[in-house]
Amino acid sequence: MPHNLLSDTLIVLCWLLICWGSSAHALQFFTKVPEMVKLPPPRSEGHLSVESALALRRSVRSYSKQPLSLNELSQLLWAAQGINSQDIRRTAPSAGALYPLELYLVAGLTTDISPGVYRYASEQHSLNLFKESDLRRALSGAALNQECIAAAPACFVITGVYSRTAKKYGKRARRYVHLEAGHAAENILLQAVALKLGAVVVGAFDDQGVQRVLDLPTEHEPLLVIPVGFPPQRAEK
Numbered sequence: 117m118p119h120n121l122l123s124d125t126l127i128v129l130c131w132l133l134i135c136w137g138s139s140a141h142a143l144q145f146f147t148k149v150p151e152m153v154k155l156p157p158p159r160s161e162g163h164l165s166v167e168s169a170l171a172l173r174r175s176v177r178s179y180s181k182q183p184l185s186l187n188e189l190s191q192l193l194w195a196a197q198g199i200n201s202q203d204i205r206r207t208a209p210s211a212g213a214l215y216p217l218e219l220y221l222v223a224g225l226t227t228d229i230s231p232g233v234y235r236y237a238s239e240q241h242s243l244n245l246f247k248e249s250d251l252r253r254a255l256s257g258a259a260l261n262q263e264c265i266a267a268a269p270a271c272f273v274i275t276g277v278y279s280r281t282a283k284k285y286g287k288r289a290r291r292y293v294h295l296e297a298g299h300a301a302e303n304i305l306l307q308a309v310a311l312k313l314g315a316v317v318v319g320a321f322d323d324q325g326v327q328r329v330l331d332l333p334t335e336h337e338p339l340l341v342i343p344v345g346f347p348p349q350r351a352e353k
């Protein structure tokens with residue numbers, strides 16, 4: 117190749133690289149912008165009364181291979197920590213409306229989102245990709261190898277940020293944050309019943325192990341893990 121042609125080709129290539137490098141696509145390629153998943157709006161009416169959901173609720177620890185849809189995840193996330201009023205208050209009560217809970221979804225078998233860890237953004241009703249990998253088995257490892265965590269299509273992880281509540285309530289904050297995790301958890305359990313899903317609250321885990329597996333910020337302390345899925349068909353049991 118003649119010298120001039122070679123240098124011209126190199127200049128054009130550099131120019132193309134610079135143009136591509138400044139485009140949004142290239143930025144995503146290099147910096148891996150976190151994926152945001154807008155959730156479908158939650159329903160505020162269903163087929164089952166609160167009384168029936170209470171009457172039917174039972175801990176379910178094994179699940180069929182049926183994946184969870186984005187509609188089901190949306191409904192469960194909203195039940196736990198969704199916004200239900202103009203003044204951005206939530207489905208679960210919170211001491212002083214300080215909202216110390218952060219909710220994570222560990223997705224494995226879901227129809228509309230890739231396996232990974234997502235953080236729920238209540239005000240946007242969206243999921244933000246936090247870690248891109250199926251971590252159910254590792255999470256189970258941090259919870260005495262409880263099989264329900266590895267087998268569930270998805271697990272919710274309720275974490276608490278004590279300082280948000282402590283700035284107003286001081287020492288009493290720990291109690292309030294734990295109670296709030298219970299409120300959010302029960303909302304998930306009852307919503308699961310209404311969607312014909314099965315779920316269980318898991319409290320037996322190594323706190324630091326869960327933080328390590330999910331790469332949680334240190335102040336997001338794990339309080340409960342809730343595996344959710346469709347109960348097994350009769351033949352599968």
Ligand SMILES: Cc1cc2nc3c(=O)[nH]c(=O)nc-3n(C[C@H](O)[C@H](O)[C@H](O)COP(=O)(O)O)c2cc1C
Nearest residue numbers: 173174175176177259262264316317318319320321
């Ligand atoms: C704070 C708390 C922690 C729990 N931890 C676990 C757990 O680690 N693993 C598990 O399989 N079940 C766990 N459970 C579920 C209980 O075992 C279950 O609620 C109890 O056996 C009563 O059964 P039921 O939920 O079907 O009514 C926990 C429940 C609560 C309230």
